Amino acid sequence: MPILEALNEFKKMRVVPFDVPGHKRGKGNKELTDFLGERCMSVDVNSMKPLDNLCHPISVIKEAEELAADAFGARYAFFMVNGTTSAVQSMVLAACKEGDKIILPRNVHRSVINALILCGAIPVYVNPEINHQLGISLGMTLSGVAQAIRSNPDAKAVLINNPTYYGICSNIKAITELAHQHGMLVLADEAHGTHLYFGEDLPLSGMAAGVNMASVSMHKSGGSLTQSSFLLVGEGVNPGHVRQIINLTQTTSGSYLLLSSLDISRKNLAVNGKAIFTKVNQMAQYARDEINQIGDYYAYSRELINGDTIYDFDVTKLSVNTLDLGLAGIEVYNILRDEYDIQVEFGDIGNILAYISVGDCQRNLERLVSALAEIRRRYKKQDKSGMLQFEYINPEVVVAPREAFYADKEALELKRATGRICSEFVMCYPPGIPILAPGERITEEILESIAYVKEKGCSVTGPEDMDIEYLNVLKGV
Structure with missing residues (x-):
């Protein structure tokens, strides 16, 4: 555990801190130190020579990355401290630039669509089928991906959820092989799949399936601190470019609490997973x-x-x-x-x-x-009338997410928004899968769904209007 070991050595050095953070190993904020403890505060430190630098690792963080890559069966592993949202966005931004197409299921986490807003890529959605008994969206079919590839042979990448929030897995190996045959990268959102790399009798992990990049939420099922994740890189991707992309958005002040938690948890899973x-x-x-x-x-x-x-x-x-x-x-x-x-x-x-x-x-x-x-x-209720059955509604994408997000807009009451094009997100969080995303047409069915989840007490997030009474729509469209 190179990062943990370096922190323990650092504590023995009795270094006088004339750097940041300003709490100076907890001495400047007694209430915070009382809450978190002196041991925690003493290692909330900044990058320095004995502790390496997350943006350009050459010693202990580099060694920790190599150990993580080995544990997950990847060529490279990057420590992510801005959450798996940052890992997903880095993955998409490394694969796509403005105008590029990316094939993906619509039941993705909002971080994927956020990445499209940032880089200007164009989504090609493979709408998942619905299990009508459970009211949940399922995985991408191999035939659906094949059709999307035939219709969009210029697409740069295919993104797969592995697994979905509910545990549903697509045929990731066959989809990966198909995409690679057509010169496309494959990206796996494995926010809920850390354990696939270490357990037995579980679905196939992204790296084992041959994907090019995978975002893994170590904090969800791997035991590290909230907000800590890995971005794994396989064959066919330049890791130097990926690091440059990560450094566009990830903090230059990586938390050593988060970094050490990844290091410790990786070792635990590698040994005891x-x-x-x-x-x-x-x-x-x-x-x-x-x-x-x-x-x-x-x-x-x-x-x-x-x-x-x-x-x-x-x-x-x-x-x-x-x-x-x-x-x-x-x-x-x-x-x-x-x-x-x-x-x-x-x-x-x-x-x-x-x-x-x-x-x-x-x-x-x-x-x-x-x-x-x-x-x-x-x-238990005997009368089940008035209950909605489905959590997913196939969208009509009219405008690219980036164009819609930055377009001139106006706020309309929900009931007046039918037929207009949305310029913001509406989603229940968790799980963070948008009911509406920028560029999609607002329908009566979608508005009924929003009203229903509000009535039932879901935490609805995304719109500029925090009360979700108004939606921003494209002006004049």
């Missing part, structure tokens, strides 16, 4: 079995696999459908949090997701199962 994720799989399966015995809930898993839209399923994901209960997923989410002090990852129109990883235990899962059983007894 197989055992850790075997246990995670067992806990998730236990919870699924117990929840499915309650009735009216459906904790789904590999039985959904069809070899196409659901090529594989990530069994660590405890995704639970709530529609048969007569409750939206967000309603169950809110009841769990407000009445049972249980915080699950998210609730949407028809599902909740309980994120199970390295830090979970059997006792807490039993508490979740018990709470869900009680919620069914107390809140």
Whole structure:
């Protein structure tokens, strides 16, 4: 753990700090030091010779990157401290420039579309199919990607979610091989796939499938601190160019708390990952079995696999459908949090997701199962009329995201916005998949969906109007 070891050596040196940060190892901010602890504050330091420099690593960070690349089976690994959002954006910006086309599913995280706004690339969407029972979008089909490639042979890259928030996986190996045959790069958003690199009996990881770049949220299932991630680089990409792209947006003051957490967590997974994720799989399966015995809930898993839209399923994901209960997923989410002090990852129109990883235990899962059983007894509705079924609506893209985002715009009340072209995002967060993105036409169906998720208590984000009463639309269009 080169970064951790360098920090421990640095602490022994008793260096007098006439540099930043200004709290001077915690001495200048007692309340913060009391809250975080002296050990934490003493290593919240700036780049210096013995600690290397994240923007241009030549010693301990370089060594840590090499160890991470080896652990993940990549050629190169970059430490990311601006979150996986920054890793995704760097990946897209390294592959595409203004006017380039990129093939991707529409159910991507907003960070992907943000990257298109930054670089001016043009999205070619492969609209995912819908599972009508669960109300969720699925993976990209190989035939859908093939059709997009035939129609857009000049596209520069294909982006794949591996897996989706719900655990759905596309046929990443076949899609990668197809894209490479046509000279296109393949980018994997693996924000929810760290464990695929270390566990057994799990879907194929991006690097194992041969993708060119993958963004991995180490903090989600790998145990590092929030906001810390890796950008992995495989064959066919110039790593020097990738680092230059990263340095366009990533801070020049990389947090050594985040860097060391990546270093420590990488070592833990490299040594213990197989055992850790075997246990995670067992806990998730236990919870699924117990929840499915309650009735009216459906904790789904590999039985959904069809070899196409659901090529594989990530069994660590405890995704639970709530529609048969007569409750939206967000309603169950809110009841769990407000009445049972249980915080699950998210609730949407028809599902909740309980994120199970390295830090979970059997006792807490039993508490979740018990709470869900009680919620069914107390809140089940016989009348299920008026419930929306789907969390994804196929968009009509009229204008490129960058053009729409920077265009002249006006604010309209939601009810008056039908037929206009949106110039901003509307999404529930989490998961951060846009209901509307810049450049897409606003329809009655979309407005009904926005009204529904607001009524049910989803955290709706994106618009300039924080109350989500108005939407910015393109002027005169």
